Structure formats: C-alpha cells, structure tokens
Amino acid sequence: MTPAGFLAALADRVAGRLGPGILRVGIDGVDGAGKTTLADRLAEVLEARGTRVIRASIDGFHNPRAVRYARGKTSPEGFYTDSFNLAALKHDLLDPLGPRGSGRVRRAVFDHRTDQAIDAPYESAGRSGVLLFDGIFLHRPELRSYWDLSIFLDVPFAQSYARMAVRDGSDPDPEAPTNRRYFLGQSFYLKTVGPQKLAHIVVDYADTAQPRIIRG
DSSP states (O other): OOHHHHHHHHHHHTTTTTOEEEHHHHHEEEEETTHHHHOOOOOHHHHTTTTOEEEEGGGGGGHHHHHHHTTTTOOHHHHHHHOOOOHHIIIITTTTTTTOOOOEEEEEOOTTTEEEOOOOOEEOOOOOOOOEEEEESSSSSTTGGSSEEOOOOEEOOOHHHHHHHHOOOSSSSSSSGGGHHHHHHHHHHHHHTTTHHOOOOEESSSSSSEEEEEEE
16 A cells, blocks of 8 residues: 555544544554654644644653653663653543543643653644544553544564664664663563554554555
C-alpha cells in the first residue's frame, strides 16, 4: 500500500468511529516507530476532509527529571513507571474529552527539555472532532480504557533504533549499554502488556514507504 493510500485507509477508519463528542485516538509504538510523524500526517488528511483535530503527545506530560530518574538513569523500571505524569494527562486532557467531560483541555503541562512546567491556558475542545494523541506505553492499564480507537505501530527494535540513530545520533544497537533503560523498559511493556493484542488497529510500519494494516 502506498503511504497516501495507507493514510486514506486509516482516515476512513477514524471517520467510521466519529459521532457526538471528541473521538480519542491513541497512536502507540516503541520509540522511533514513527508515531509523531504519522499522527501529524493523519491530522492533515482528516482536516482536509473537514474534521476538527486536536493534536497532543505524551511528550507534553513528562514528569520532572528528578522523578524520571529517581530509580537511576539506566533503570528500565524507572523508564516505564516514572517517565510520565499520568494523573495530569487524565485531568487536563483525557477526562475533559470524555462523554461527561468539560471540554476544557490543556495539550501539554511540562517541557522535559527545560525541565519546567508549562503555564498553558485551557482551551475549548469544541463539541465534535478527533484527539490524535501519540506516545509510548499508551495501552498500559492506566490508559487503555481512554482510547475510543487505538493504533499500534509494529516496528522491530532493529529498525526503530536505526531510525533514532539518524534522528538523535544515538547508538543503533538496541542492546548497547546507553540504550539499556529504553530497550529493556519497552521490552517489558511489550511482553507484559501486549499492545499488539489490545490495539484496535495494528500497522506493520517497518517500511514507512509500504505501510500495511495487518489488523483492524
């Protein structure tokens, strides 16, 4: 399937779930899977069709550095357990977009690059549209019930770490010592949570030039 055809097919699946209120769509996958780029491109397709889109990312809901690294900078458990402020994510974004929510949201609360809170004002989500939310660990027990539609990008670690090496200058070997925190943390998530089985839609995204919907 061509990238354009794939995006159209994915947009069709999102559109098929639209109804009153905001459809909360989670785009999950390991680091380097291509979640953010896909979410941005899918937003463009949906907006061109006249659908209002709210874009947000787990990156806007990090914990402060002291919390993230409390178990040590190489701790896989710390990466999975302490990276994100799930309470703020629910309170400021996911709950307000639910069936009984206020519709008043903040799309980000923390900048992990400066290690400072973001004093962003609340905004109105409107009465209808789509939240496209990308991030890692989105099918964890604390979050999985929030997604009206969830997408998992299935990408082998060898491929995802090669992409991150190009993007970030990191070591392309998943098992390199510098990758221990992230590789083992995400391996734990894949094995214990099984997002491939929980997602509504699973995409083979190993080759972004030829993506393939393999379930959903």
